[in-house]
Amino acid sequence: MRHVTVATDFSARSQRALRRAGLIARTTGCAITLVHVVDDEQPDSLIAVERDEAVRIMAGLTATTAELRDVRCEALVVTGEAFQGILRAAESRGSDLIVMGPHRRQLLRDIFVGTTVERVIRSGPFPVLMVNGPVAGPHVRPLAAIDLSESSARAVRTALALGLVAADMLAVVHAFTAAGKGKLAAVDVPGAVLGDYVARERDQVRRELSVFLEASRLTVAETAMHLVEDVPFDAIGRVAGELGADLVIVGTHGRGALARLLLGSVAEAVLRSLDIDVLAVPPLRASEAPEG
Incomplete structure (x- = not known):
């Protein structure tokens, strides 16, 4: 990774983002x-x-933030x-990455246009790291x-390529649904x-997940694969907590007109609800896709 842009509004939230970027x-x-962006x-x-x-x-922030010591850092307004x-x-x-703190929510505005973090993710090609948690050291439990x-798969490869996480x-x-469970329960099977x-069903999904990870050039230990029978956001929150x-x-997901209005329900729920750091990675743009 060569360059990171970190946004600040001079709040405690954005100070965490600066420390994480450092x-x-x-x-x-x-x-x-x-x-820092000044309203025009x-x-x-x-x-x-x-x-x-x-x-x-x-100037004060760059001089006094311990994590910036010996780091090449410029300030831009x-x-x-x-x-x-x-x-x-x-x-x-x-930049290879944008780092931001969670912004103060304004309910009605957020419903229609989203938070600043969400608008950056929707509108740009950059991976965005939203810093929610305390900054004590590198991420060790991604x-x-x-x-x-x-x-x-691209999101994981990006995190690895940027050096944000270690593969090991x-x-x-992965959340899954046992499609026939409701019907079986309805007829009172034991x-x-x-x-x-x-x-x-879980075994079948595990095999599919293993094949997908291998095809995506991702190496994940069997013990590190967590399959949860639940809706995706609840599964993510549960395993993150455990x-x-x-x-x-x-x-x-997506880069068309609709994608500029919607991040995808799971990504949006994760960004708005979890109290730990979130790396959101947009899909490959058409101009970046390999030919053929």
Whole structure:
């Protein structure tokens, strides 16, 4: 990894993001751009005052944040809407990753347009690390949500390629549905029979998951595969809690017009509900896809 953009609004939430970005830079040797966006829908005189104040505050942050010691870090102030400014900064620096804190929620606005984090993920090509948890060291208990889609496999490969996680520490969670369970329960089959049916379904899903991971060039220990009979978000939350996961890796789906309105129900639920760090990775853009 060569470069990380980290966004700050000078809140405690974004300070965690800066510290996490510093740790990533110390581990990977990448450079950091710390970006703050000033709202441009106000008089020029106020914009100038806010820019000057932002420069002053950012100089203090880069000088006093312990995780930035010996890290190449520049401060950048831009104007515009928050998510657009962050994306412009990341693009201008050729960033491999955007790091952000969870933004304060505004209920009605979030319903229609989403949080700043979500808008950055929807609108840009960059992996986004949302920092929710305490910053005590590198992530050591990563959990990847795998739904047998190329999007979920790409998310894991991206996390590994960026050096955010180690392959031998990775666990995966896959939610499945035993399709005939409801019908069997409706005719009052014995519990043992129902249990055997679910076990067979689980074994079949495990084989499918193993084949998918191998085809996706991902090596995951058998003991690190967690198959849960549940809806995806509940399965992710349950396994994350059981493992004490400190990072959840998810892929987002689609790049068409609808995708700019929806991240995908599972990715959105994970971003909005979990209190641990989340890495959200968009699918490959058409311009990046290999020919043939």
